[in-house]
Amino acid sequence: MIRFFRKYKGFAGCTISTRLNYRGALLMNIVNASVSLVASLFLWNVLFQEQSVISGYTRDDMIVYLMIVFLMQSILGNGTEWEIAGSVLEGSIIMDLIKPISFQSRCLFQTIGSAAAEGAVAAFVTGTAAVCLCDLGKYLAPERFFLFAVSILMAFFVKFCISYLAGLCCFFTSNGYGVIYMRQVITDIFSGALLPLSFYPEWFEKIAKVLPFQSIMYTPTQIFLGRTEGAQAVNMLLLQLVWVIVLWVFGYFFFRFAIRRVTIQGG
Amino acid sequence: MPIIARDLTKVFKMPAHAPGIAGALKHVVHPQYTEKVAVDHVSFEIHDGESVAYIGPNGAGKSTTIKMLTGILHASGGEIEIQGVNPYKDRIANARNVGVVFGQRTQLWWDIPVEESFRLLKDIYEIPDARYKENMELFKEVFGLGEFITRTARRLSLGQRMRADLAASLLHDPKVLYLDEPTIGLDVTVKENMRELIRMMNRERGTTIILTSHDLQDIEDLCRRVIVIDQGRIISDVEREQLQSMFAHERGVRISLKKPGRDVYQKLLEHPELRLEMEDAHTITVMFDLHIHTAYEVISLVEELADIRDISVIEPDIKQVIEKIYRSELQVNS
Numbered sequence: 085m086i087r088f089f090r091k092y093k094g095f096a097g098c099t100i101s102t103r104l105n106y107r108g109a110l111l112m113n114i115v116n117a118s119v120s121l122v123a124s125l126f127l128w129n130v131l132f133q134e135q136s137v138i139s140g141y142t143r144d145d146m147i148v149y150l151m152i153v154f155l156m157q158s159i160l161g162n163g164t165e166w167e168i169a170g171s172v173l174e175g176s177i178i179m180d181l182i183k184p185i186s187f188q189s190r191c192l193f194q195t196i197g198s199a200a201a202e203g204a205v206a207a208f209v210t211g212t213a214a215v216c217l218c219d220l221g222k223y224l225a226p227e228r229f230f231l232f233a234v235s236i237l238m239a240f241f242v243k244f245c246i247s248y249l250a251g252l253c254c255f256f257t258s259n260g261y262g263v264i265y266m267r268q269v270i271t272d273i274f275s276g277a278l279l280p281l282s283f284y285p286e287w288f289e290k291i292a293k294v295l296p297f298q299s300i301m302y303t304p305t306q307i308f309l310g311r312t313e314g315a316q317a318v319n320m321l322l323l324q325l326v327w328v329i330v331l332w333v334f335g336y337f338f339f340r341f342a343i344r345r346v347t348i349q350g351g
Numbered sequence: 352m353p354i355i356a357r358d359l360t361k362v363f364k365m366p367a368h369a370p371g372i373a374g375a376l377k378h379v380v381h382p383q384y385t386e387k388v389a390v391d392h393v394s395f396e397i398h399d400g401e402s403v404a405y406i407g408p409n410g411a412g413k414s415t416t417i418k419m420l421t422g423i424l425h426a427s428g429g430e431i432e433i434q435g436v437n438p439y440k441d442r443i444a445n446a447r448n449v450g451v452v453f454g455q456r457t458q459l460w461w462d463i464p465v466e467e468s469f470r471l472l473k474d475i476y477e478i479p480d481a482r483y484k485e486n487m488e489l490f491k492e493v494f495g496l497g498e499f500i501t502r503t504a505r506r507l508s509l510g511q512r513m514r515a516d517l518a519a520s521l522l523h524d525p526k527v528l529y530l531d532e533p534t535i536g537l538d539v540t541v542k543e544n545m546r547e548l549i550r551m552m553n554r555e556r557g558t559t560i561i562l563t564s565h566d567l568q569d570i571e572d573l574c575r576r577v578i579v580i581d582q583g584r585i586i587s588d589v590e591r592e593q594l595q596s597m598f599a600h601e602r603g604v605r606i607s608l609k610k611p612g613r614d615v616y617q618k619l620l621e622h623p624e625l626r627l628e629m630e631d632a633h634t635i636t637v638m639f640d641l642h643i644h645t646a647y648e649v650i651s652l653v654e655e656l657a658d659i660r661d662i663s664v665i666e667p668d669i670k671q672v673i674e675k676i677y678r679s680e681l682q683v684n685s
Contacts, residue, residue: 087477090474094471094474097467098463101463101467102460105503176456178421178456179453179458181422182446182451184475185475
């Protein structure tokens with residue numbers, strides 16, 4: 085494990101260095117995301133003037149919900165799949181394939197790097213905003229916070245595995261946009277990033293809960309808001325873990341399958 | 352046995368589009384493919400410490416072969432073994448033994464200092480600290496890395512980038528080094544510098560060199576053995592000198608005359624076995640077959656017709672030989 089970490093850690097480090105080289109872009113990403121965050125905060129503010137509880141969410145719940153989604157989206161970014169798509173389409177993936185490394189682990193560590201760079205900035209923005217906008221105190225039980233931290237970590241891995249699979253699809257499509265935008269839309273809807281899952285019709289919620297996407301946003305938010313507690317929360321974490329393992333193994337075999345059919349462009 | 356390829360074959364499936372929008376639509380509904388044999392039953396053995404040029408015209412199957420040797424591409428048929436490892440089945444084990452330089456690509460990270468890219472490679476290949484230090488010292492000395500190692504790869508000149516890339520590919524002491532167009536786009540002195548470095552690695556570390564290049568000087572300077580591939584098949588696999596002498600029966604003399612030599616040229620046309628060329632009014636190049644004439648005979652022939660001022664003999668070099676193979680003027684049987 086230590087050996088594994090030592091071998092791949094450089095990918096995270098180099099990615100952080102690269103990101104910090106583009107400080108402007110890093111900041112703009114956060115600013116862009118903040119704009120849409122602020123817009124939805126205003127929207128929900130208006131809605132909560134009419135009624136104090138919507139589908140079981142109070143105003144404060146909703147603000148926290150939006151904050152967590154914002155934080156998660158910044159941490160989880162879309163970098164992975166664009167980079168995989170780019171390296172597949174442009175052919176530079178061969179520079180990774182000639183090295184004694186697993187492509188999947190290499191991508192994971194690269195994603196960890198960009199998450200660290202963007203997450204740090206996003207966490208600062210969210211933290212500050214949340215303190216100003218609502219009474220955070222009632223959400224911050226230490227035991228719950230620990231579960232929340234674990235669920236974010238799991239959410240990160242689930243999101244990575246899904247992005248990795250989407251990125252690999254470019255082996256077959258010779259184009260990244262379609263696959264990646266579709267992946268984003270599906271994730272936004274089924275993970276609860278757009279709206280909490282309880283806002284959807286019951287049948288839809290049921291479908292969403294058997295899909296892996298809910299592990300990305302729904303699970304961490306529910307735990308932080310205290311809507312799932314104790315054994316139920318632990319079960320949700322376990323479900324996340326199952327998804328991580330299933331998707332990782334699937335990604336491993338999908339890569340082997342994809343690479344067999346690869347025709348690397350140029351060079 | 353270090354590198355063995357037996358009946359190596361690669362068949363690509365290419366989408367066959369009919370022309371126009373209708374064709375594109377048709378392809379969506381009912382995709383059709385044509386098969387293209389890129390590499391066709393290629394066999395060779397390469398020993399430790401050899402330096403081999405693997406050459407052929409564009410689209411001959413060179414890069415495809417290299418990609419199969421490096422385990423990137425899956426062979427459609429045949430066997431490969433490199434240092435006892437099947438490169439496709441055991442890509443990672445194979446990657447430890449080989450270094451690759453693709454002249455058109457880089458393994459350096461664009462936005463971070465070169466030094467950090469090297470440290471990443473140290474982690475990836477799990478190079479011990481002492482070995483890493485030793486190699487870095489050597490590369491700083493002979494590759495001149497010291498002058499730009501703290502710069503980001505983005506800011507290197509092409510020559511510096513290629514030197515850094517070559518060093519990067521050698522950092523883990525590979526037994527085999529693949530060079531795919533290692534001097535492409537470099538100017539003459541930098542090319543010479545690159546070649547010297549490659550030669551040194553081959554000589555002093557016994558690194559096996561496999562080179563594909565369109566620069567024939569690379570081949571002449573770096574390789575003792577030349578494998579020529581065309582349309583996926585090996586058409587020649589011999590020592591470089593042998594290749595030269597096999598085709599050396601055509602020689603030439605370049606003769607400068609004291610007076611304009613149009614009439615001499617006309618007279619020489621009576622000998623159809625000679626290939627003639629008027630370079631300018633005073634200079635005639637005469638190409639002849641060694642089996643039919645000697646250089647002395649040709650010169651005597653001209654001397655009878657006019658006064659000669661100067662003579663130079665044209666020896667065939669590898670460039671001409673290979674250019675001829677490419678133009679399919681020569682049939683090779685070996």
